[in-house]
Amino acid sequence: MTINAFAAGTYRFDRQSASLVGMKNQLDGLARQLSTGRTSETYGGLGAGRTTSLSAHAAISAQDGYLAAITSAETRVKVTSASLTQLKTLADSTQANLTNIVSSRNQALPQTSVQLAANNLSAAVDALNQQVGGVYVFSGRATDTSPVVSDQAILNGVPSEGLDGLKTLIAEQKAADLGPAGNGRLSQSLAGSSLTLSEDGSGEARANLGFSLEAATSSGSGALVANRTAGTKADVTLSLAEQPAEGSQVRVVVQLADGSQKTLDLTARAGEAGNGPGSFLIGATKEATALNLKAALGGADIASVQSANPPGLAAAFTGGRPASATVALGSQPVAGDAITLKLGMHDGTTRTITLTAGATADATSATTFAISDKPGAAGIAETAANLDATLKRALQQAAATDLSASSTARASLNFFEGSPVAGLSPRRVNADGDGYAQTASSKTVIWYKGDTAADARGTVAVQVGTSRTVEIGAQANEEAIRRSLAGIAAVAAERFSGATTDGDRFQALSNRAATLFTAGEGAASLEDMGTDFGLAASSMANAKSVAGATKATLENSLDGVDTVSTEEVAAKLLSLQTQLQASYKVTSILSEMSLVNFLR
Known part of the structure; x- marks a missing residue:
């Protein structure tokens, strides 16, 4: 020391x-x-205030994060909303043009609708391929993937890769629906003075293709007697080539009560999840799994099935009876006597054909048949032959107009239901033309390349508060978008001349395009989607205001802790x-x- x-x-x-x-x-x-x-350069220098400072700075940092996320998301929502508005405008423009041309009855104008629809399809593709900061807003979680292929690939396919486009699918569908005789796959025969009309004998073809006979009636003097015999549906047995893996998807098209069809995509699940909506239970064997799949459909009438291979889903149609109609001439009809046939199509629409007896009739008429001037049984037989010929022309005309337009609309809807998921490519007609292929085709353009999540909004969630998120995801394969694209593309893929038949076909297609532009039952429309993003924008604006106010309050709370009053410090400095x-x-x-x- x-x-x-x-x-x-x-x-x-x-x-x-x-x-x-x-x-x-x-x-x-x-x-x-x-x-x-600043009060101090270190938290230690703040003394007892350091705890307050640390917690406040952490909270301010969190608010800064929320504000930054909101600012970025606001731009994305604005672009998404603008694209949806553009798509709605394009769909409305296409439909308005169709309606105006139908009203004008100008046979030279339908082809201009085709060109407008083609331009609108190109614009729709551009709208759906929008990016924000390098992120594709209509691809769900696949943000680095352009969601929609080009309009040319949609319509014409990619020949260099062996991929067919919508025009090819429409041509296949028309050929299958019209059948070899071009009359909607109906069988027509005449025996003496009795005429018989029958649906296709194949249960699978009846469920999917051509005309169905809905009704047959007669009116007038009673010389003509029309009757319809109802058919019965074929029994459908499902089978699987292999047990599906967990998460495998299959596609089943079912018949609705109005005669239209609905596509269902179901996922194979193990355990309790297999009993959930949109799923079917994987059983102990592939046979048990097939039965579980049919049970999951709840008794719905199966029209067609499709899957990848494996699991190789197949449907066998057995039994059943086609509907038929007979028209008997018990005596010579008088002018004005008529028969009426109601024909159904597989988009839920119908076409009514009325054939009226006349003293004379044009040889090419599809509405009037001539009464023979021959006496007795020979005259009745000749009148029946005239009726038979007129009916053939009427059926072919109906097939070339309404049924052809129905084929176009159905093929377009099938095309845009195509998915990048294995087994869920667009439905294609079998090589024999009698039904649909049950193994998914690898030779068709898949128009959508993005995410396929069931909940499109949930693919992108923005944290805007401590326990508050806003969902702003979007996918170009959402039903409202698919239907709008299908309506535009159905018109863009067609060709019309000045012929009367083409004019009638144009009008029929216009009616079906209007249906495509309308949201399906229980499905969200483009307006509903726009509302979703409007609410998201409002929610984010509210969260932004809250975050800004919270940040300002926290910064104020640091006055005297982190920061000092320059006036007070100057006074102390001068005194010291x-x-x-x-x-x-x-x-x-x-x-x-x-x-x-x-x-x-």
């Missing part, structure tokens, strides 16, 4: 020095606070400077004093 020397007055000078050093340190600290505006100067002066005077000065 070292003992320092002690002299009289040492303690006083030490205290003075320590005081001067302390004031100098205070002066330096106040000067630093004045220049930086005065004290220090005075201390220096006194210390200087005292240091010059000595006993010698008093002894003189």
